[in-house]
Amino acid sequence: MTNKLIGSKEALEHFQFVTINGKVNFEDKERVVRIAKAYSQVVKSTIRPLFDGKSIDELTKEFYNLLPNYLETALKQAKTIIDGLLEREENRGEMIHARIRKFWFGSRGNKADKGNRNVKFHVLEDHVLIKVRDPWNKEWIFGKAYFGKEYLPLLKELEDLSQRKEEGYGAVISFKEKPMIHLQVPVWLYLKHFSxxxxxxxxxxxxxxxxxxxxxxxxxxxxxxxxxxxxxxxxxxxxxxxxxxxxxxxxxxxxxxxxxxxxxxxxxxxxxxxxxxxxxxxxxxxxxxxxxxxxxxxxxxxxxxxxxxxxxxxxxxxxxxxxxxxxxxxxxxxxxxxxxxxxxxxxxxxxxxxxxxxxxx
Structure with a gap:
């Protein structure tokens, strides 16, 4: 790939991944919804303490039992909401009233965890098998995800790279009309397949x-x-x-x-x-x-x-x-x-x- 991206450190960090989206059907949707509800509650409950200066370590200890495994990403979202409100001075006094409009939960990627600790995928002939970790029962919740067929070769290569601990991928499960999965694919790999x-x-x-x-x-x-x-x-x-x-x-x-x-x-x-x-x-x-x-x-x-x-x-x-x-x-x-x-x-x-x-x- 000969084309380049030149910019600030902040910008280059932002463009490390590209998100691709797919629909997913879970065998036990209610258990997945339970994770999302706990995730949303943690985000809502930690916005004010974070704004008042409470440390991430303190909040991790306080909320770990409510949301093990996904807590790190939830706290990061709460911090992102605070930063967004602080960008607009007229909203600084509304920190306590910040609302979580979107219903989702996420898990960051990590090479050492073979891609992602809490969300795994396996590419099959016409769909992708998804496993989501149940943080309370320490079990996996299975589902079938459907991406565009053009994405399957890319996901197959990402699966191989993650199994070799060479690449990680973030994952988000969201709920609107139907459950959706959003995988954060390394931008270099995305461009390799689509540029x-x-x-x-x-x-x-x-x-x-x-x-x-x-x-x-x-x-x-x-x-x-x-x-x-x-x-x-x-x-x-x-x-x-x-x-x-x-x-x-x-x-x-x-x-x-x-x-x-x-x-x-x-x-x-x-x-x-x-x-x-x-x-x-x-x-x-x-x-x-x-x-x-x-x-x-x-x-x-x-x-x-x-x-x-x-x-x-x-x-x-x-x-x-x-x-x-x-x-x-x-x-x-x-x-x-x-x-x-x-x-x-x-x-x-x-x-x-x-x-x-x-x-x-």
Whole structure:
């Protein structure tokens, strides 16, 4: 695999795995639901103590009998919820009221545990045999999981690697209409099976500015000269009451169209803002603007963009977003080049990517 991902330590850690999803039918669903209920209760019960400074070791001792085996992941989720609330200053006083909307439980991967301590799988001809550890009876709960057939060769290789203690995989069991299993596959293995070879381009660099209602792209060459600009619109998604699932599909479709366009014109590097360096979500005085910010899952779109770009054979660069929206350079780009504020942001993002690539050489 020749394509690369260049970014901060935080970003690179985030892109270690890709999640693939499948439906699962358990022989004893009620026992699995019992685990999920205990997991949810632990997460709810530990948010406030963690926020008040209680240590992970103290909470592990306190809640171990309630949820052995899965406790480590539950505490990690509680910590993630706290961090998310702290990103938005207006929610700091609502820590005690944090609600757990999703019903699931998870188990982290570990090479030493032959992939995962609590969730095991075995690839069969047209499905995957799943074993989930019952933390109280010390038994396994069996089920049949159905992934897309295209994933079975990948899972078979992951199974072999985990048996040799060469790779681990995280696993999540969720419940909505039906039980689902979500396996976290190493990104290198995912790309090995699903990436396509892209013809060598002309060394062009594309900067992306992701927004709630549009996707802006600016393409530059190695000298920083603007080659072309594009805006991919999906403005309907910001209307009140617009379905979230449909909004997500439209944004992802626009991103896919943009990447296909860039592949045709000879782009080799795509550049996004490194949102994993942003600790707080910025709000405005506009209620409608704040609604767009709240509903817009920008990190989710970024994650899809990075993985999609790598699959298509691009090199991906993640740059520090500081100064790409409000700065003297941003004002100068609008004034001197006649860009609107979003195209100006995409232009500065592309230039930052060019700067990082020049520093590496």
């Amino acid at each position: 396509s070879l892209k013809p060598a381009g002309y060394g062009l660099i594309a900067g992306f500015d992701l927004n709630s209602d549009r996707l802006n792209v600016v393409v530059i060459n190695k000298d920083g000269k603007v080659i072309t600009t594009r805006t991919f619109w999906y403005s309907d998604v910001t209307r009140p009451g617009f379905p979230k699932v449909k909004a997500r599909a439209l944004r992802l479709n626009a991103l896919s169209n943009a990447l296909e366009f860039l592949s045709r014109i000879g782009v080799d590097y795509v550049v996004f803002e490194d949102l994993f360096l942003v600790k707080k979500r910025k709000f405005t005085r506009s209620k409608s603007g704040n609604r767009k910010i709240t509903r817009f899952a920008k990190k989710q779109l970024l994650t899809h963009g990075v993985i999609k770009s790598l699959r298509l054979g691009f090199n991906v660069v993640l740059v520090n977003p500081k100064g790409t929206t409000n700065s003297e350079e941003h004002d100068r780009a609008m004034r001197e080049k006649g860009f609107d504020r979003h195209i100006a942001s995409a232009y500065l993002i592309a230039l930052k990517g060019l700067g990082m690539l020049n520093d590496i050489k």
